[in-house]
Amino acid sequence: MSCEDETNRPPEPEVTRPEETTPPIVEGEPMDALGVLESLAVRPEVDEGYDRALFKHWVDADGDGCDTREEVLEAESVTPVTTVGVCDIERGTWFSVFDGDTITNPASVDINHIVPLEEAWQSGARHWTPERREAFANDLVDERSLRATSSGANRDQGEADPAAWLPSDQEVACQFVVDWVAIKASWGLAVDEVEREAIAATLEGCLDRTTTVVARDT
Numbered sequence: 001m002s003c004e005d006e007t008n009r010p011p012e013p014e015v016t017r018p019e020e021t022t023p024p025i026v027e028g029e030p031m032d033a034l035g036v037l038e039s040l041a042v043r044p045e046v047d048e049g050y051d052r053a054l055f056k057h058w059v060d061a062d063g064d065g066c067d068t069r070e071e072v073l074e075a076e077s078v079t080p081v082t083t084v085g086v087c088d089i090e091r092g093t094w095f096s097v098f099d100g101d102t103i104t105n106p107a108s109v110d111i112n113h114i115v116p117l118e119e120a121w122q123s124g125a126r127h128w129t130p131e132r133r134e135a136f137a138n139d140l141v142d143e144r145s146l147r148a149t150s151s152g153a154n155r156d157q158g159e160a161d162p163a164a165w166l167p168s169d170q171e172v173a174c175q176f177v178v179d180w181v182a183i184k185a186s187w188g189l190a191v192d193e194v195e196r197e198a199i200a201a202t203l204e205g206c207l208d209r210t211t212t213v214v215a216r217d218t
Contacts, residue, residue, distance in 0.1 A: 033178045033209040037199055040181065041190040045122035055117045055137035056130070068138040068146070069111050076148040098153035098167045098176075110154035112147045113137070114176070115183045118159040123189045136187060142214045144179040161191075163198035174206035182211045 058068040066074070066087035074081050077092030084090050094103045103109050113120075117137060125133055139145035157165050162180060166173040177199045184191065191199070203209050 028212050028214075030210050030212055033181050033206075033211045034200065034203050036185050036211060036213060037181045037191070037196065037203065040184055040196070042193055042196055043190045045119075045192050046126065047122055049126055050118050050121045052117055054121070054130070054133055055125075056134040057137040058111075059134065059138050061138055061140070068140060071140055072111050072146050072148055073106055073109060075143070094148045096150040096153050097147070097172055098149050098157070100169075101150040101153070103150060108151055109148050110151045112149045112154045112157065114145055114147060114179050115187075115189065116157070116159040119161055120187070120189060123184070123191065124187075125189065142183065142186060145183055161195045161198075162202060163194045166202065170205070173202060174208070177202045178206070178209055178211045182213050186214045186216055188216070 058070075060067045064086075070087040070089060073089050073092060073094070074087075077089075077094055079093040081092035082090045089106045091104060092106060094106075094109050095101075096103060096109075098112075117125075120133075120136060125136060128136075136145075162177050167176055181199060183189075
């Protein structure tokens, strides 16, 4: 499936936040997630043209024989994994923070994109090169980007943003939206107005909103 032709598409409306409420983001510097949220461009999402195949995954980016899924499974298992060969993980123990499940069969584990691929497409990734979309889909640089979860939890979220879905546990929901805004800031993705308001409302009830942003090549 090819990307949509946007040659004649009119510029998308964008709502900018007042300058005094958008402090500059410095890579690695602790910031209040509300401040990071206020730095994001606000514009309507564009639904057309999405295809999951436009985000190539799972890849072996570092050439060690293990693909992104296998790397996340090994990194997030709370017990040492057992493997067949180099990377074919046969057993481990994963705690699915979104629903509290503990899983020992890797076949029952999904790798969740905290900011789903379709959400990324709708909020800016449709303009990216295929290489940048691949980097987003396989992001091992920022450990917040990908999460080992139960299949049920991953499917419950689906492609929803925080206006439509949040983990039921308040503390987990707080961490989810803190990570969400950091990832969106890192990749230069926008938020829509309803999404922004839902995130802000959630953050207001969080005890710890501290986050950092990872710089990306443009």
